[in-house]
Amino acid sequence: NDCEAALKNNDLRQSLYDAGSILMEKVLVNLHGEEHKSRRTIEGLLFRRSFFRLYEAEILPPLIEATLARLIDSDPNDLKDISYRIMLHVSLSFSGIDRLLGTDEESEELNQLLIRLGQAATLGQHTGDEHDRLVANIESAINEFEVSYFGPSRARRELLVARVKAGEMSEQELPRDVLTLLLLHQDKLNLSHRVLLKEIAFYYLASAHTSVHSLTHCMYEIFSWLNVTGMPVAELLKDQLLLQRCVHESVRLHPSSPEAWRVADVDTAIPNGCNLKAGTAVVIDLITANRQPEVFGEDANKFNPNRARPSARNPTG
Template sequence: MSVTAEVSRPIVLSTYADVREALRARDLKQALYDAGGAVMSGALITLHGDEHKLRRRVENRLFRRGTFRYWELTLVPGTIEQSYAPVLADGSTDLVHLGRRTIMYLTALVAGIDPPENTDRADRLEDLARVFSAGATAIHSTRDPAELHAEVTAAMEVFETEFLRPSRERREQLLADLAAGRITEEDLPRDVLTALLRNRAELGVDDGQIRREVAFYLQAGSHSTANLFTHSAHQVFLRMDDPTFAARLDDRRFLQRCVLETLRLNPASPVAWRTAVEDITLRNGMEIPAGSLVELDLKSANTDPAVWGPDGELFDPDRELPDGVPPWGHSFGGGMHACIGMELDGGVQNTGAPDDHEPVFGTVTLMIHALLRSGARPDPANPPRLDSDSKRHNFASYPVVFEEALR
């Protein structure tokens, strides 16, 4: 029988192969979000074992390729147009705000929150998602933990009253109408809240868990996807003076490679944490005693010279990869906790083959494409600024102006 080991510091894994194995190890339990319990307790990403398997099975029914394609064709273009229109009229914006606002509309629909009916309500929901993001990533926050927890708790109460409750009541009525035969399956929203309400008896979730799960989806999309959007735009802007590079920017397949290469170099979290629930021995012979905290250094693994070559730390969207290695490295995780929405963010790799008729480019690629076609360029009078409230390498502000469109 395994015994719990007392450890003073984590066991660090940093090679591509070791991190890949650890991400797929069933006896390593998610541990990164323990400090973010006000948002993350009982959320899909924190569950383990049978409880995780059941929740994942229910929510996987939403996150299928056909659904991603449906969202990309029916939801994403209108969302981008709606979010971009006011800033194009102004002639300038901040990419951090633009990314959060655009993604917030989309993730609200995916999570199961009815779209805000006006700008003030959209601002309100965006502010709540920002607070939830700070709470979820509390382990990397530089703020006072008690102050942050109080802010998250208050935001959760506002979210429940102003957004979740009316959205939930509407869905409960739709489910009642379905049971009575007044509507069909096609009339139900395709979102997480509906899936949870419909399967709550099977899942055994209470109201608090439903609230946190919906908040988790809202913040996960608006936080990580918006950061990827800003980082991707930054990588493109750095190379705009190269005419060969610039000439390829209207090709969404090339832009998608730029986004995925950016994601490799800028994972949403630079590390993942796991706790060993049993003694584990890795293929390299390393022993991990039960109870050990294991740190998976995603940033180092994503630039491992054994996989990416000696220039693995450089941005190269045309990089040739070994068989079986995804262009994003480990940034979407792996195993049981592989990102459930990875195709919504990054799309499906498009080969350009003749039978590749229905590509899924991903939300970020389409947002960058629209941004460039609108003539966006960094504001020469206002340089980007990094976020000082987090140890994660993200932008707090990235001002841009809109020049003559590419077309």
């Protein structure tokens, strides 16, 4: 309850990524209040039900099939690597970054950029003495991303948006991605080149790393559970609802970030009677919250897709 109240408290602002400001400053997840609302309202125009249907029904199945077909004979096959190969394409496509060559070398370069950019999200948790080297590495990754990918992708979309504004083509013909949407609404948002670059780099890393993490845990949990229960894979695949419950259950047990961090923007309180002075740091322990027996049942620590759904709670925690 306390975690939920803290997450819903608008006086607490995001602070998990403060140390990664080199990339994360002014990106959606770090915005607060009106600034957050106005950017989110526009970006939300992309993430409609029809968009997810398109991905689920038309884009993902052939992409996964083609990726697996290429890897089927490689040995060893690592699930994390396979997931990155799939998410690379999906994340670029969501974000609005064009692949210019489509070669394996380009995929490898983009994959390396993804890993280097991703370091920005966890800089705050770095405990070693490599901080300055990491920051320099992230900075050069941002610059490479800008020159090789973001710049050409922005230029192409700007031409298309100009044609829409001139009445030469319809909005429906535009690419469906975050970058196009932001360019289309630049008159309201007025984002600088640097902020646009960071926002798109953030989308690229936020969609990929989280999904790869979740998918890898999920496959491990599902196959372990099938081993214990003796249920054949084919039977599970026929039961789409159970399959979805498996995904929810795995995301609950393995949140993409074990903690959420917030800081009080002004003096505030949460319903357990805890008063927070402005500037107080709040750590929300998602792993523990998602395994509360009072909410999820006595076996909350276990993967059990058949568990009774907690009332008025998200099954994913």
